[in-house]
Amino acid sequence: MIIAERPSRLRAFTRAFFNSPTAAIALCVFVAMSLAAIFAHLIAPQDPYDLRSVSILDNLLPPGEVSFGGMTYWMGTDGQGRDMLSAMLFGLRISLIVGLASGVIALAFGTLIGLIAAFRGGWVDALLMRIVDLQLSLPTILVALILLVILGRGIDKIIIALVVVQWAYFARTVRGVALVENARDYVDAARGLRLPPLRILFFHILPNCLPTLLVVATIQMAQAISLEATLSFLGLGLPPTRPSLGLLIANGFDYLQSGRWWISVLPGVVLLVLVVSINVVGDRLREVLNPHLRG
Amino acid sequence: MAEFILRRILQAMLVLFVMTVLVFFGIHVIGNPVDLFASSECTKACLDEIMVNLGLDRPVWQQYLIFLGNLAEGDLGRSFTHGVPAMSLIWERFPATLELAVAALVLALVIGLPLGFYAGLRPDSWISKAIMGLSMIGFSVPIFWIGLIMILTFSVKLGWLPAIGRGDLVTVFGVRVSFLTLDGLRHLAMPAFTLSLLMMSMVIRLTRAGLREVMTSDYIRFARANGVPEYRVLGWHAMKNLLIPIVTVLGMEFGGVIAFAVVTESIFSWPGVGKMLIDAISVLDRPLIVAYLIFVVTMFVLLNLVIDILYSLLDPRVRLGAGAA
Amino acid sequence: MAPVLSVRGLTTVFGSGTQELRALDGVDLTVHAGEIVALVGESGSGKSLTGFSINGLLPGVARVTGGSIRLGEVDLRTLSAREMRQVRGSRVGMIFQDPMMTLNPVLRVETQMRDALRAHSTLSRQEVRTRLIAALAEVGIAAPEQRLRAWPHELSGGMRQRVAIATALLHSPELIIADEPTTALDVTIQGQILALAQRLCRERGTALVWITHDLAVVAGIADRVSVMYAGRVVEEGPVDAVLDTPAHPYTRGLIDSVAASQPKGARLPMIPGRMPLLSDLPQGCAFAARCPRRSPLCETTRPEPHPTGAGQTVRCHHPLTEPAGAVA
Ligand SMILES: Nc1ncnc2c1ncn2[C@@H]1O[C@H](COP(=O)(O)OP(=O)(O)OP(=O)(O)O)[C@@H](O)[C@H]1O
Numbered sequence: 002m003i004i005a006e007r008p009s010r011l012r013a014f015t016r017a018f019f020n021s022p023t024a025a026i027a028l029c030v031f032v033a034m035s036l037a038a039i040f041a042h043l044i045a046p047q048d049p050y051d052l053r054s055v056s057i058l059d060n061l062l063p064p065g066e067v068s069f070g071g072m073t074y075w076m077g078t079d080g081q082g083r084d085m086l087s088a089m090l091f092g093l094r095i096s097l098i099v100g101l102a103s104g105v106i107a108l109a110f111g112t113l114i115g116l117i118a119a120f121r122g123g124w125v126d127a128l129l130m131r132i133v134d135l136q137l138s139l140p141t142i143l144v145a146l147i148l149l150v151i152l153g154r155g156i157d158k159i160i161i162a163l164v165v166v167q168w169a170y171f172a173r174t175v176r177g178v179a180l181v182e183n184a185r186d187y188v189d190a191a192r193g194l195r196l197p198p199l200r201i202l203f204f205h206i207l208p209n210c211l212p213t214l215l216v217v218a219t220i221q222m223a224q225a226i227s228l229e230a231t232l233s234f235l236g237l238g239l240p241p242t243r244p245s246l247g248l249l250i251a252n253g254f255d256y257l258q259s260g261r262w263w264i265s266v267l268p269g270v271v272l273l274v275l276v277v278s279i280n281v282v283g284d285r286l287r288e289v290l291n292p293h294l295r296g
Numbered sequence: 297m298a299e300f301i302l303r304r305i306l307q308a309m310l311v312l313f314v315m316t317v318l319v320f321f322g323i324h325v326i327g328n329p330v331d332l333f334a335s336s337e338c339t340k341a342c343l344d345e346i347m348v349n350l351g352l353d354r355p356v357w358q359q360y361l362i363f364l365g366n367l368a369e370g371d372l373g374r375s376f377t378h379g380v381p382a383m384s385l386i387w388e389r390f391p392a393t394l395e396l397a398v399a400a401l402v403l404a405l406v407i408g409l410p411l412g413f414y415a416g417l418r419p420d421s422w423i424s425k426a427i428m429g430l431s432m433i434g435f436s437v438p439i440f441w442i443g444l445i446m447i448l449t450f451s452v453k454l455g456w457l458p459a460i461g462r463g464d465l466v467t468v469f470g471v472r473v474s475f476l477t478l479d480g481l482r483h484l485a486m487p488a489f490t491l492s493l494l495m496m497s498m499v500i501r502l503t504r505a506g507l508r509e510v511m512t513s514d515y516i517r518f519a520r521a522n523g524v525p526e527y528r529v530l531g532w533h534a535m536k537n538l539l540i541p542i543v544t545v546l547g548m549e550f551g552g553v554i555a556f557a558v559v560t561e562s563i564f565s566w567p568g569v570g571k572m573l574i575d576a577i578s579v580l581d582r583p584l585i586v587a588y589l590i591f592v593v594t595m596f597v598l599l600n601l602v603i604d605i606l607y608s609l610l611d612p613r614v615r616l617g618a619g620a621a
Numbered sequence: 622m623a624p625v626l627s628v629r630g631l632t633t634v635f636g637s638g639t640q641e642l643r644a645l646d647g648v649d650l651t652v653h654a655g656e657i658v659a660l661v662g663e664s665g666s667g668k669s670l671t672g673f674s675i676n677g678l679l680p681g682v683a684r685v686t687g688g689s690i691r692l693g694e695v696d697l698r699t700l701s702a703r704e705m706r707q708v709r710g711s712r713v714g715m716i717f718q719d720p721m722m723t724l725n726p727v728l729r730v731e732t733q734m735r736d737a738l739r740a741h742s743t744l745s746r747q748e749v750r751t752r753l754i755a756a757l758a759e760v761g762i763a764a765p766e767q768r769l770r771a772w773p774h775e776l777s778g779g780m781r782q783r784v785a786i787a788t789a790l791l792h793s794p795e796l797i798i799a800d801e802p803t804t805a806l807d808v809t810i811q812g813q814i815l816a817l818a819q820r821l822c823r824e825r826g827t828a829l830v831w832i833t834h835d836l837a838v839v840a841g842i843a844d845r846v847s848v849m850y851a852g853r854v855v856e857e858g859p860v861d862a863v864l865d866t867p868a869h870p871y872t873r874g875l876i877d878s879v880a881a882s883q884p885k886g887a888r889l890p891m892i893p894g895r896m897p898l899l900s901d902l903p904q905g906c907a908f909a910a911r912c913p914r915r916s917p918l919c920e921t922t923r924p925e926p927h928p929t930g931a932g933q934t935v936r937c938h939h940p941l942t943e944p945a946g947a948v949a
């Protein structure tokens with residue numbers, strides 16, 4: 002019966018979501034940017050990592066300028082003569098990978114911890130929740146900063162750091178929902194039917210955690226992308242060889258004072274649009290999925 | 297009440313202990329600072345001498361015990377690069393950070409409260425929608441980017457505000473501050489505003505949501521039914537209820553603001569502890585990094601205690617609950 | 622004697638345009654000095670809304686669109702927001718259902734009472750204190766000086782309701798609207814509060830509108846009663862007449878349901894069916910779907926109020942008592 006209900010519920014949810022034009026636009030923007038990032042190697046005019054295709058003679062050209070080779074730099078070039086449009090497409094790809102990877106790992110890990118806490122209860126629960134509290138009481142940037150000082154640079158390192166600062170949100174959310182759901186009638190009914198615990202977990206409890214998790218995951222992803230950019234900007238995140246949006250912005254910062262704004266500002270706009278659209282989608286999800294939280 | 301406070305203090309000390317262990321051993325895993333001090337023609341003997349000077353020849357656990365002993369005396373070791381006690385460096389720079397953070401807090405309240413109030417009173421007007429949209433952006437955008445745009449606009453393009461430093465300082469009660477001189481204020485404006493944005497967005501949202509809830513309450517209706525003037529109803533009866541969540545959240549966020557000052561200070565070259573930390577990280581000045589972290593965590597713990605007290609001052613129900621428990 | 626409050630044809634709506642919902646439709650209400658009028662009806666019938674329409678404290682989405690609300694000589698609907706504020710507290714007082722929610726949890730009793738007092742008078746600090754202490758003493762609060770310094774959560778429910786009453790009475794208003802002020806209290810306290818309200822009202826000649834679910838309370842306190850259903854007054858008259866010889870089938874149902882349900886004064890309706898939603902009120906009588914006396918006429922035509930022989934006014938095509946003027 003519940004399964005028969007699913008499609009209509011999904012449709013109702015979709016309709017409710019698209020009821021807000023802002024959210025619909027934000028989702029489209031996000032999808033478009035993701036596609037652009039996935040196909041960056043196909044649509045970028047230049048391979049910004051391939052030194053042969055980059056000419057230092059073309060450096061610091063403002064947007065719209067034409068190169069010696071006759072190529073138009075619609076978004077200008079940076080200090081090494083790289084096409085900004087291409088650099089931004091590849092930077093977007095890296096930012097998204099970092100955000101998505103850290104989000105998914107933190108989600109999996111946090112969910113696991115949250116479920117353990119909820120079902121074990123007792124001292125296990127108390128200890129895990131203490132750790133979660135401690136984790137959440139420290140500012141994310143500080144924790145990430147320390148970790149990166151210890152770990153060094155690299156895409157894997159920054160993903161680890163982001164997972165460490167994010168998992169606790171998921172753990173707390175899942176534990177809360179799981180405790181509530183666990184006390185519900187249908188779970189009792191399922192137990193009465195002597196369904197194996199894992200089955201109850203996967204078919205009854207987890208599906209009910211999903212809406213809340215989706216909201217938290219969306220917002221955490223925006224946070225992660227933003228935090229990665231900040232850390233890279235401080236010179237602590239990714240290696241300079243494969244710049245994310247944050248690193249591109251940092252590279253352009255030095256040129257800002259001399260009025261060459263595009264190197265910094267353009268990747269910044271991309272970052273802004275990306276993060277804001279994810280947040281708008283997250284906000285809308287929260288409104289649609291959980292009416293109690295409506296502000 | 298006393299038991300409650302004692303428990304909180306013990307808890308806080310445990311957190312501190314765990315943090316010192318994590319931080320100290322974590323930092324010791326990375327890089328070798330000796331290389332920094334050694335010139336290229338430095339011999340083995342000269343390397344050893346540096347090691348001994350820095351105390352790096354002993355086993356890590358001994359270094360930690362020494363560190364802990366010193367910590368108890370408020371001595372967090374000497375900076376490798378500056379050669380002076382780390383703590384004195386922090387005390388020297390902290391006023392700048394504190395000034396920045398407090399200015400950000402004040403801005404967040406002064407701008408955020410009225411905007412949130414307006415949005416809560418007229419939720420459907422387009423101005424309110426614009427306010428909420430801006431607060432969404434304030435939540436989303438990394439603050440370094442805002443700082444960058446501000447520098448571009450107000451320093452590079454318009455030339456109104458200086459992009460770096462603290463400007464003219466005045467000494468008040470032995471502390472050097474910027475906000476009392478015009479030049480200092482001009483230097484303070486952009487970093488403080490940048491740093492305040494996140495808090496400001498939070499204040500706007502909390503105020504709006506809180507006000508909408510409070511305004512439908514019976515006690516506000518009762519005050520109005522008694523003819524209490526609107527300014528008094530909003531400005532005190534509603535406000536005092538609103539302030540409870542706002543003070544709590546801001547108190548908890550204030551530590552975060554100090555931490556985020558790392559970013560703001562780097563952008564605007566504001567000579568506070570945050571910039572010091574980034575510089576220390578780039579040269580691996582371990583004692584300084586450790587001292588900064590211990591300092592910030594301690595401040596955090598103290599802040600949380602202060603919030604609890606403030607909270608109980610604002611909300612009489614909490615005070616009674618704690619007293620009865 | 623001219624009534625203190627005379628409401629005629631009061632119409633209040635939620636929303637606007639095509640989504641407009643008529644929550645009150647042509648409500649009449651008359652209260653004289655020293656008189657207690659009870660307003661009864663099941664949840665959602667529009668009792669509170671009537672009260673808020675009178676003192677101008679409707680929620681933002683609601684507004685009064687028709688009728689008149691005369692307080693003495695003035696029509697409150699013609700007053701500006703400022704003038705209305707001056708009426709509230711000084712000429713019209715209000716007491717609410719839940720004393721836990723009525724007092725602001727983060728302000729001392731003194732602050733809240735002082736603000737109410739200062740809203741309509743300029744007094745020195747000392748005068749304010751004396752007045753407040755006297756006001757608390759009058760509603761039977763022991764050690765009023767200490768209670769003034771108390772926080773609301775330090776007081777019991779009954780005590781809080783007394784504070785609310787004392788506050789509403791500070792300026793001796795001509796009219797008090799009490800919105801279920803005893804519902805949240807236990808039975809003994811309920812009795813005390815009822816007696817207190819009755820005494821003060823009689824002594825001072827205050828007109829009192831008492832909103833309630835409880836017919837036992839109506840019988841105990843009120844002089845007249847108005848029964849509301851789906852935003853309309855379906856029956857009005859002296860308490861004895863209405864309770865002894867109800868004219869409207871809905872009133873009859875209410876009385877029977879109380880008689881049937883054991884613990885005295887239990888919550889109202891045991892009448893089968895539910896009140897229609899405001900969004901789909903029937904064309905004819907709103908009670909038709911639940912009414913045993915329903916005829917085809919009831920479903921097509923709205924009954925208008927008309928008098929009965931026993932001094933009631935009833936909105937029904939087929940009242941239970943003989944209409945006035947009919948030959949017995
Ligand atoms: N904010 C609102 N928006 C739309 N309709 C509302 C709103 N508030 C109240 N109503 C409707 O107005 C009608 C009258 O409500 P009112 O509060 O006056 O009922 P009541 O008789 O006082 O009920 P109760 O005994 O539960 O207090 C109800 O049908 C209710 O659904």
Ligand code: SF4
Nearest residue numbers: 906909912919937938
């Ligand atoms: S008008 Fe008809 S339906 Fe309505 S109460 Fe009277 S008899 Fe019943």
Ligand SMILES: [Mg+2]
Nearest residue numbers: 668669670800
């Ligand atoms: Mg009501």
